[in-house]
Amino acid sequence: MNDHRQNIIVAAFDQFRQYGFKSVTMDDLARPIGVSKKTLYELFRDKDELVLETVKYMLHENQMQTEAAFNASQNAVEQIIKILQLMECMVRGLNMVCYMEMQKFYPSAYKFLQMHKQEFLYKCVSENLKQGISEGLYREDIDIEIITRFRMESALIVFQNNIFPQDQYDIVKVNVQIFANYMYGIASIKGHKLITKHFDEINKK
Numbered sequence: 001m002n003d004h005r006q007n008i009i010v011a012a013f014d015q016f017r018q019y020g021f022k023s024v025t026m027d028d029l030a031r032p033i034g035v036s037k038k039t040l041y042e043l044f045r046d047k048d049e050l051v052l053e054t055v056k057y058m059l060h061e062n063q064m065q066t067e068a069a070f071n072a073s074q075n076a077v078e079q080i081i082k083i084l085q086l087m088e089c090m091v092r093g094l095n096m097v098c099y100m101e102m103q104k105f106y107p108s109a110y111k112f113l114q115m116h117k118q119e120f121l122y123k124c125v126s127e128n129l130k131q132g133i134s135e136g137l138y139r140e141d142i143d144i145e146i147i148t149r150f151r152m153e154s155a156l157i158v159f160q161n162n163i164f165p166q167d168q169y170d171i172v173k174v175n176v177q178i179f180a181n182y183m184y185g186i187a188s189i190k191g192h193k194l195i196t197k198h199f200d201e202i203n204k205k
Contacts, residue, residue, distance in 0.1 A: 005043045008033055013054040020097040021051050022105055048106055055102070055109040059116045062090070066124060076132030077183070077191055081198045084179045088172050091158060096166045099159035117152055125151045129186070137191035147186060154178055 011033045015024050026047055030037045044050040069082035102110045126148040132138030157163060158175045183195050 002043070008035065008040070008043060009050070009053050009057050012050055013057055016051070016054055016098065017094050020095045021101045022097075026050075048108060051102070051106045052109045052112060055106075055112055059113065059120075062086070063116075063120055066120075070124070070128075075135050075137060075194075076128050077137050077187075077194045077198065079128055079131075080179065080183055081195075081202075084176065087158075087175050087179070091171045091175055094171075096159055096161040096164070096171060099156070100161055117156075121152050121155070122148060132186065132191065137188060137194060138186045139188050142186055151182060154182060 008029075012024075012029050015029055015032070026037050026040050029050075030040055040050070044053070065086050066083060069086060070079050073079040073082055102113065126144055129138060129142060129144045129147060133140055133142060133144075155178075158171060158178060164171065164174050180195075180199065184192060187195055
């Protein structure tokens with residue numbers, strides 16, 4: 001990808017994550033980046049394309065971080081704890097109107113997010129469940145298909161500002177509660193003890 005185009009995508013992502021997609025205009029983006037609006041339109045057909053490219057960038061970065069976290073983990077519980085920490089970094093400072101605005105105003109970006117969820121997220125969750133069961137950390141009676149789809153949907157609840165308005169809830173705390181509820185729900189007795197140990201260590205920091 002053209003370096004100039006990539007730099008604009010990264011800079012635009014920073015603006016969108018702070019202020020949302022809808023309120024940030026191409027003029028707003030051009031000024032801090034140090035380019036003319038004409039240049040933006042030479043590199044991107046319209047704002048819809050730029051929003052799509054920033055979502056692709058965000059999900060690509062998240063995918064690489066997730067894969068690295070999974071590879072660096074000793075077991076299935078540690079994988080989820082590392083993902084929790086990644087999610088904390090993601091939601092901190094993120095304007096939660098982004099998800100709803102994408103859903104309502106930017107169908108191409110929202111479609112790409114859904115595709116990412118159905119392919120990459122589905123694979124991550126289902127493989128983690130299989131690994132946790134084989135390690136004796138998760139309950140053997142789990143229906144992997146059902147719980148995978150449940151987790152995929154519950155993972156996005158934190159981004160829905162109509163459910164957890166950002167001015168009323170600490171989004172980081174909401175995310176931890178959702179993760180903890182899921183983890184304890186799938187855990188065996190052995191896994192329960194390990195999860196509690198990890199959360200105790202997190203709470204001490």
